Each structure stands twice: as structure tokens, then as C-alpha cells.
Amino acid sequence: MNKNGIAESGEFSEKLQNVTTVVYDVAASCQGDTTALLKLLRQLEQLHREIRDGTFQESLPNNRQQLYALLKDIESEGGWPYIERMKLQAFLQNLLEVEAKENQAQISEDDVLSGDRTWS
Numbered sequence: 808m809n810k811n812g813i814a815e816s817g818e819f820s821e822k823l824q825n826v827t828t829v830v831y832d833v834a835a836s837c838q839g840d841t842t843a844l845l846k847l848l849r850q851l852e853q854l855h856r857e858i859r860d861g862t863f864q865e866s867l868p869n870n871r872q873q874l875y876a877l878l879k880d881i882e883s884e885g886g887w888p889y890i891e892r893m894k895l896q897a898f899l900q901n902l903l904e905v906e907a908k909e910n911q912a913q914i915s916e917d918d919v920l921s922g923d924r925t926w927s
Contacts, residue, residue, distance in 0.1 A: 852890050859888075 813819050837843035868874040
């Protein structure tokens with residue numbers, strides 16, 4: 808677990824903030840590039856899996872007091888870390904909404920170009 812208080816140290820907080828800043832910078836530089844953003848999300852998921860299955864599992868408590876402290880921390884700090892994937896239905900719904908907007912825009916553009924629209 809947290810034997811030497813690393814999680815509470817200023818150095819750790821600074822390193823964590825640096826990681827966060829880098830991830831946000833990369834995401835911002837990928838804005839509008841769905842493929843690049845998907846690649847970023849896949850990389851973050853892979854990092855999560857590697858840390859969880861490696862270093863984290865190796866550091867799990869080996870006595871009741873440490874287990875209690877870990878569970879108390881999980882409860883007080885917001886639960887178990889989880890990277891949620893977009894549900895396929897939500898993805899398809901978003902796709903349908905985008906398609907409907909594009910169709911509506913095309914219909915409006917066609918009306919303007921053909922002069923069929925009556926202006927009030």
C-alpha cells in the first residue's frame with residue numbers, strides 16, 4: 808500500500824498534475840480528429856490496465872489494517888477507478904443525430920439554392 812506517504816507528498820501531486828496537463832494538451836491538439844482522440848483513449852485504457860494488473864495488484868494490502876485503510880480511502884475519495892467505454896447504442900444514437908443534422912442542413916441549403924423557400 809502507501810508505506811512512505813508518496814500519495815500525500817507535494818512531489819507526487821506535482822508529477823500527477825504534470826501527467827494531467829500533458830494528457831489535456833494532447834487531447835486539445837487532437838480536437839476534431841476522432842481517430843487521434845480514439846488512439847489517445849485506447850492508450851489511456853492500456854495504461855490503466857497495466858498499472859492495475861501490475862504495480863497496483865503487487866501493492867495490495869496483506870493485513871486487515873491496511874485493507875481497512877485502503878477501503879476507507881476508496882470510499883472517501885470517490886470509489887474505484889474505472890475507465891468507462893462509450894456504449895455502442897450511445898455511439899449509434901450520436902451518429903444518427905449527426906446524420907439528421909446534416910440532412911436538415913442539406914435540405915435547407917437546397918431550398919435556398921432552388922428558391923423554393925417562401926420568406927415571410
